[in-house]
Amino acid sequence: MKNLKKAGLGLAALVVAFGLAFSTSAFKAKKETRWFIYTQSDHPNNATDAKQPSNYTMLDAEELPPCEGEQDLCAIRADVVSGQPDISGSVATAIDNYFAPSPSLDPLYISEKN
Numbered sequence: 001m002k003n004l005k006k007a008g009l010g011l012a013a014l015v016v017a018f019g020l021a022f023s024t025s026a027f028k029a030k031k032e033t034r035w036f037i038y039t040q041s042d043h044p045n046n047a048t049d050a051k052q053p054s055n056y057t058m059l060d061a062e063e064l065p066p067c068e069g070e071q072d073l074c075a076i077r078a079d080v081v082s083g084q085p086d087i088s089g090s091v092a093t094a095i096d097n098y099f100a101p102s103p104s105l106d107p108l109y110i111s112e113k114n
Helices: 002-026 089-098
Strands: 033-038 056-058 073-081 110-112
Touching: 056 073, 073 089, 089 110
Parallel strands: none
Antiparallel strands: 033 056, 033 073, 073 110
């Protein structure tokens, strides 16, 4: 009888754990990703300027960044958080790589003026 109660409690704990895992992961809102154009000045001079969310303006959902002019960072593609870009993770890495001594451009996250 004691073993049956222990097994029942273990099964109940397992059901609760699966229920919590499902409810917290299955119902997360899908993140919205948009292009944000750099509007603080003509272009950022360094990664610190380029990583300031307030230096960008969000474009409409289907709008592509209108990047014309010299070859400089013009816009970034990032998740939207409270109307501003979430400049972390892959976006931050792409910005760091863009301003590195041997720069590289990740077109998934950065659009240049050209």
